[in-house]
Amino acid sequence: MSLKSKANWGLLVMMLPGFIALFVFSILPMFGVFIAFKNIDYEKGIFGSDWVGLDNFQFFVATPDALVITFNTIAYNLVFIVLGTAAALAVALGLENLKAKKATRFYQAVMFLPYFLSWVVVSNLVFALLSVDQGVFNRQIVQPLGGEEIYWYNRPEFWPYILTFANLWKYVGYTSVIYLAAMMSIDPGYIEAASLEGATRAQIVRRIILPLISNVIIILVLLQIGKIFFSDFGLFYNVTMNMGSLFPTTQTIDTYVYRTLMNMGDLGMSSAAGLYQSVVGFVIVVLANLVVKKIDPDKSLF
């Protein structure tokens, strides 16, 4: 028995660096959520500052921002989930029965490329298209058609579409790789047999392919739903060039927390918004996981 406990010590030592990193950057901050219930006064220190109960939350909820950022975060995520899943499935289905394998690999590689670019890079690409003076849209489309140049970065009503497109541009290639891999693991015998029986492509897709990969689709969608209270910071902060005029349609919980802390230095408000996100986000991800567990226990987190 002494041999076994010795073996465990070896493994524990091996885990130490990783555990320290995990503890310091992920677990320790969990205990820091009490900051949201305090009125932080640097003179008194974090622990010495006065407890203010739910004051920070009451201030936060009383601002019109609370509703706007909650709505924006959820609405963008829902649109991204629906359109992103549909687009990625369409791409994967398109590639699945292409006979030209070289072309398939090429298409896949090109569509996957945007995934590796940071949002700062994407924001420059978008700027090249939308800049008021020199942008491609104004110079090559709007003006030749006789239109007045559009001040894209001052028009919040366009940005739900622009950000949705940017999000699809960056992620559809990535998601379609997963769906295509799932489709490739289907026994080709099923599809061959069906087409010999005279089934059309639409029937094969609806009756064979989609049902057989439905687990993968459901799991991916549920994982995204689990994160519905969190947003892709760079998309909403950098791609919009941090323009205040776009806040009404582009401010999300993450950008709000960042801006309230960094620009306004309002620790109470931003930590209240942050804890609100953590707690509601936690409930949603736990619920999503319970559903995943019912469908496919191997894929659930717990």
Added chain:
Amino acid sequence: MSTSKRIDLPTVAKHAAFLLICFLCLYPLALVLGISFSDELEIAKTGFSAIPAKFSTKAYEFLFTSADTVIRAYALTIFVTVVGTAVSTLIIAMFAYPLSRKDFRQRKFFNGTIILTMLFSGGLIPWFMVCVNVLHINDTIFALILPYLMSPWYVVIMRTFFKSSIPDSIIESAKMDGAGELRIFFSIVIHLAAPGMATIALFTTITYWNDYWINMTLVNDPMLYNLQFLMMRVQMNIQYLSANAANLGAASAEIVRNLPSRSAQMAMTIITIGPIVLAYPFFQRFFVKGITIGSLKE
């Protein structure tokens, strides 16, 4: 099957659709490349274009001569990426391997810890406070490396990889020969798991290379600006680079006036994504494999 060679209309339409999508993916990059090689005055006259109206390399000359800021950011980013990736990959593998061992008694506890960190996060402010008030790593190079060392998602991927690629019998027999756990890991396990570690390393490389979040939160020292953050600064204010050039002396006013601002902003983008795009054809297949492992196998 002679019919399989026949070119039919739906197939042609499909290729056309995919070519269009590929064009949409690549056009913005071509546009930025074109602008970076355009003459600044021509840009003002004719607007942005993927094909330079008047070819010029001034933007690149500007970036590499009048701004040592760019070169420092480049060196810093490479250093952080290399060190961060190496340490992170090793730490993740060393954490994940014991979790893949059925005879490891504390497995449940550590698996639970991993799940907990996936489900709940303290959020930005407590994280910020830990970094600043507990660790005091703000405005140091450690801030650019340490926070990204561990990722519970990669631990799960590696755990799966170890489970499926390391046979129990090998470990059993190594133990019989009297090898300790660390020895077994470094001389046997790590080699068998190399493809999995390569995948994690590639993901981590992208994380470090593409990061600007740390500079936005923890690091304000201009000596510690990485490439992405420098690009962000340049985008918001091209004068940022010329401010350094202005210190050079008499010619400064001239330099500022003739600043290739837009083309330099785009050239900055090109040199930042350059290494990724150039290496892309070689590493792309690893990613496809890695995603497949992580998402489909249990």
